[in-house]
Amino acid sequence: MAGLPKANSSLSNAFGDYSTDQPFVFNKNQTTDQFIKKIGEVSREIGQKNGIYSSVMIAQAILESGSGNSSLASEPNYNLFGIKGTFKDQGVTFNTLEQDKEGQSYQISSEFRKYPSYKESLEDYANLIKKGIKGNTDFYKDAWKDQTESYQDATKHLQGRYATDKQYAEKLNAIIKAYDLTQFDQAKESKEVKKITAGPKIKATKTTFDFNERLQAKLLASIANKQRVPQVMTTKHFINLFRADSLIALASTAMPAKKIVTETLPTAASMYVTLSSGLLAILPPLH
Template sequence: MKTKFIAGVATATLLTAAMPAINNLPFVKNANTQKAEAATDVEEAFLNKAAKQAQKAAKTYGVYPSVMIAQAIVESGWGQSKLATEANNLFGMKANDGWDGATYIANTREENSSGKSYYINAAFRKYTSYEGSFDDNGKKLRLGVTWQPDRYKGAWLENASTYAAATKALTGTYATDHRYNISLNNHITTYDLTKYDPQISTQAKSYTVAKSGATYAWPTDHAISAKSGSVSKGQTVTVDKTITYYNGSKRMHIAGKGWVNSTLFENNSEQPAIAVSQAPKSASVKVSKNLMHNAYVYDSKGQRIRNIKMLKADNVIPTYGQETIKGKKYYRVGENQYIAAGNIDGTSRILKHNSYVYNEYGNRDNNLKYKKNQSVATYGSAVTINGQKYYKVGIREYIKHANFAKN
C-alpha cells in the first residue's frame, strides 16, 4: 500500500488509510523509564485541554485514556502540528466518504510502491474542539475498520489488563512502527498519564438487581454495544470485574451475563463474593456451571463446612468434576470443597397435576403451565414461599411441591 505523509505533522506510521503517517517521532526514552517528569508550559497546556476529553471518549468506548493521550502527543507533537492547531485533528483522521462535517485541506507527501515520493492535497476532518477528535479515535479503537471490526480488540479495557498490554496490541495493527508501544509507554510513564485511567477491580462481589434490564457485550455506552443477555429484579448476581471512571460512574461485569451500569443494582446490596478456595491442586478440567439453587459447601466426608457462606443461586461457578460421597453425587468446587449435584443438574420429578409456574414471591406472573405426568427437573430441596412449599424449576420459576408425585 502507499505510504502517506503530511508536512509539519509529527505522528507514527499508521496502517489505516483514514490516518496519515508521519515519521518524525518525538525523542524516545529508555523503555524502562518510570519516573514522572514535570511538563513544560506547552505540555501542561495540552494536557489540561486534552485529558478530560480523552477520559470522556474512553468511558464511551471502553479504552484507556492514557493510551489515547499518548497517541495524541506522539501524532500531533503535543498539539503543535498544523493539523492540530488549524483543525483540532490530533490523530490525522481523513475526511472519507462517510464524513459529512467540516474539512481541512493539507498538502501531503505519499510514496508509491517503488518508494518514489509525490505530493497531493487531501481533505482531513476538521473539529470544533479536541472533543470530536478524541471521540473519533475512541470509536476507531472500539469499532475497528470495515474489513476488520475487532482489529484493535487487544486495546479494549476488558481485554488489556494494563495500558502496556493495550499499546502492545496497537503495535502492528494501528501503527507499523515496531517501536510504537515503546514510544507510547514512555510518554505514559514520563508524564504519569495513568492518573487519568479508570480503576479496574477483579474482586468478585454479589449484588441484588434493583430492576430488570439487559446486559451488554462491552463495557461501553449501551448505544455502542450489542445486548448479551438480561437479569431480573430481585436476582442475586456475581460481579467479577468493576471499572470505576473519573466521574465515579461504574460499569460492572456480571459473570456469565455481560456488562451493566452500577445503577442497575440495589443500594447497599453489595456482599463479599462466595468464599470458596482456588482450584484444587489435582483438578480436572474446569467447567463453568449455572448454580440453580442456594448451596452449602461440604468436605470430602459429606460434612458441611461451617465457615464458608452458602453459595447463592443464579450464579455461574467453576466446577472440577463429579464425585460420589456416601452414595450422593457432588460437584467439586475447590480444594476439599463440594456442593450437591442436584443444585446444578436438578432432579427429575413427575407432575401429578397440571401446574402453573410462580415467581420467587409466589405470584403467577407468566403463562407457563406444565402438563400432568410431565417430567420436570427440580433444583435442590423444596423452599417455602408465603407459607407454601415449592420446587425451583428455573431461574425465578417455581412449581408447588404438592403438584409432584411422591418419589
C-alpha cells in the same frame, strides 16, 4: 507523523533524539503539560464511556499532533490523531510520512478529517477504536480494557495497526510514564457536597422540679443522718419513689437496726436505708 511540522528546538527537546537502535526517551515540557490540561478530563470521560485506555488516547494525541502544535491539530482542523477521510463532509489535505515494512520513510498526500473542536476528534478516535475499520469491526479490539491486562498490551496492539512506526508502542509507553497518564484511566472521584443533616433535637435543660423530685430531695436530706424512713411514709411508697434512682433493693435477713447511727455521712457516699419487712435500699450519692 501526519501533519506534523518540522520540529523546532523546543519540540526536538521534548521528543528527544532517538533511532531504531536507541530506546525512546520523552522529556517533560510545558507545552505538553498545557495540552494535557486541555484534553485530560474530556479524554477520561470518553475512555470510561467506551472502555478504552484514556492514557493511551492522550499519549497518541500528544505523539500524533506534537502536543496539539501540528498544522493538522491546530485550529480550525483539530485533528489530533491523523485520522484520514472526512468528518461530516469536512476534510483537509496534508502531506504525511509513512513507513514501509523495512522501516523506511516515504511521503504521500492524503485527506484528513476536520473537526469543530478537540472533543469531536477525541470522540471520533474512541469510535474508531471500538468499531474498527471497514470490513473488520474487531480490528482494534485487543486494545480495549476488557481484552488487556494493562495499557502496555494496548500500545503493543496498536503498533503496526494504527501506525506503521516500528517504535510506536515504545514512544506511547514513554509518554504515558513521563506524565503519569494512567491517572486518567480511573473514573474521577466524586466531589459531591454532602448535605448537612439536622442533628438530634436538644431539649431545653429542665429548670423545674415535679412533686416527686422535691419529695426525694427532702427525704434524702432528712435521712442523711438518720437512716430511717419517716413513719408517715409506707415502705411501698418509698420504693416506688426511688425506683428509678436506686442502684439496687435487696432482700435482707438483717433485722431493723437497733442502734441509731449519729455520725454524719459524706454527701458523696451511697446511703443504705433500712426498710420494714427486712428490705434494704441502696440510694445514689448526694450531689
